[in-house]
Amino acid sequence: MQRTYRERRYHCGDYLEVAIYPVYRPAGSRRGRAKPTSEGQAKLNYINSQKELVRLLNANFTENDVEVHLTYRDEFLPGTKEEADRLLRNYLRRLKRRYKKLGIELKYVYVTEGGDGKRFHHHVTLSGGLDRDELETLWGFGYANSRRLVFNENGVEGLAKYITKQMKEEIEKGKRSFSCSKNLHHPEPIDRDGRFSHKTMKAMCERPSDGVDVLEAIFDGYEAAEVKSFYNDCNGGVYLYARLYRKDAGFLKKLKKRK
Numbered sequence: 001m002q003r004t005y006r007e008r009r010y011h012c013g014d015y016l017e018v019a020i021y022p023v024y025r026p027a028g029s030r031r032g033r034a035k036p037t038s039e040g041q042a043k044l045n046y047i048n049s050q051k052e053l054v055r056l057l058n059a060n061f062t063e064n065d066v067e068v069h070l071t072y073r074d075e076f077l078p079g080t081k082e083e084a085d086r087l088l089r090n091y092l093r094r095l096k097r098r099y100k101k102l103g104i105e106l107k108y109v110y111v112t113e114g115g116d117g118k119r120f121h122h123h124v125t126l127s128g129g130l131d132r133d134e135l136e137t138l139w140g141f142g143y144a145n146s147r148r149l150v151f152n153e154n155g156v157e158g159l160a161k162y163i164t165k166q167m168k169e170e171i172e173k174g175k176r177s178f179s180c181s182k183n184l185h186h187p188e189p190i191d192r193d194g195r196f197s198h199k200t201m202k203a204m205c206e207r208p209s210d211g212v213d214v215l216e217a218i219f220d221g222y223e224a225a226e227v228k229s230f231y232n233d234c235n236g237g238v239y240l241y242a243r244l245y246r247k248d249a250g251f252l253k254k255l256k257k258r259k
Helices: 038-060 080-104 132-139 157-166 166-174 197-205 206-218 250-258
Strands: 001-012 015-025 064-068 107-114 119-125 144-148 190-193 222-231 237-247
Touching: 001 038, 001 197, 015 038, 015 132, 038 107, 038 157, 064 132, 064 250, 080 119, 080 132, 132 166, 157 206, 197 206, 197 222, 206 222, 206 237
Parallel strands: none
Antiparallel strands: 001 015, 001 190, 015 237, 064 119, 064 144, 107 119, 222 237
16 A cells, blocks of 8 residues: 655635645555545535635735624515525625725625524625725615624634534535635645655654644745644544744734734
C-alpha cells in the first residue's frame, strides 16, 4: 500500500486554509472510495457547509462591509419559504439599483430561516455603502438591524457558524445552506502531493508547536490562527487542518489604530 500526503489549500483574501491528509493507493492500482454511513455523511455535510461559507465570506468581504438581520412585521409575514425568498430577492434588486447609482458593486450572501412554526427572517452579508436607515427603508417589511463585519484571526468564522447552526438539520440532509450573488469569488483548492513526510506529520501531531513552526516557515508572511491534527488508528495516517492569516491582514491594522 502506497501512502503519500496531500496538501490542499485555499487562498481566501487575508486568510489561508490548509488541510493535509494521507492518500492511499495499492501499488499499480487505484483504491475505491468507501461510502460514509448516513450519520457520517450528515456530519460531513454540516462541516463542509461551514467551511465553504467561511471561505466565501473571508474571500469576498472586508471590515467595510455589513451583516444585516431582516425581520417581518405581522402584516407582511410570508407564509412559505418560497415567498420569503421572493421578497428578499426583490429587496436585493432594489439595493442593486441604489448601489449602482452610487457606483458601488453589490455583493451578497444570504440565508432564509423560519417555517414549521418559526417566523421567517433573513441573514444577509453585503457590500457596505448605505447607512442603516436607508437599508431599513429599502427593506420596508420590518426591522433591518445592521452592523459592520468584525474580523479576527479566523476571519468571520463565528458569523458563518452562527448562520449554519440555525440550519443544522437542513444542511445535514444535504440542502444548500446559503445563496449568493454571481459576482463572488469562489476559492478553488490548490493540491500538492509529497511535500510532507509521515515523520514530519507525526511530529506535528505529537507536538502542536512544531506544526505551527513548520507551517509558518512554509507559508512565509502568514501566522497560524488554528492548527488541529489527529492520528487515525485505523489507517495509521495523520490528518491536519490549519487556518492562517496574513501578517498585514486588515483586522490587524484596525487593532493597531485603536491602540
